[in-house]
Amino acid sequence: MIIAVDFDGTIVQHEYPNIGKPVPFAFEVLKKLQQEEHHLLILWSVREGDLLKEAVDFCAKNGLEFYAVNSNYPEETEGEQPRKINADLYIDDKNIGGLPDWGVIYRMIKSGSNDLMNFEDVDDERPQRRKNFLIRLGEIWENNKRYGY
Secondary structure (H helix, E strand, C coil), X not given: CEEEECCECCCECCCCCCCCCECCCHHHHHHHHHHCXXXXXXXXXXXXXXXXXXXXXXXXXXXXXXXXXXXXXXXXXXXXXXXXXXCCEEECCCCCCCCCCHHXXXXXXXXXXXXXXXXXXXCCCCCXXXXXXXXXXXXXXXXXXXXXX
């Protein structure tokens, strides 16, 4: 599978144009997806020029090399680069409902499921995150059907 991954707010905390601290488990999960699951990772970022090079270098220092950077394949020249990357999956903090934690992301990809409800740990010790917008919308829909609205 080809997975496009955003940088700021997804792999590292938002500090643009600086590089923020790594998001917990982002590098570990991405390396595992690459090495054990054999997925191709594309860095998909708004960064350009020196800022993009800094991001790529930061990832390399943390043991993460990408199949391609802001392109569909490594050989693509700057003039050929598309506005949108052709990927099977996009991991971005701007998703509806935000970015699930990286453990949830890994389990979803490994299982091939996109049902976030199957992977949320309700009874664990972590602080509770707000539910994904689509999950909340589905719960409202179900309640309305139940009560005849």
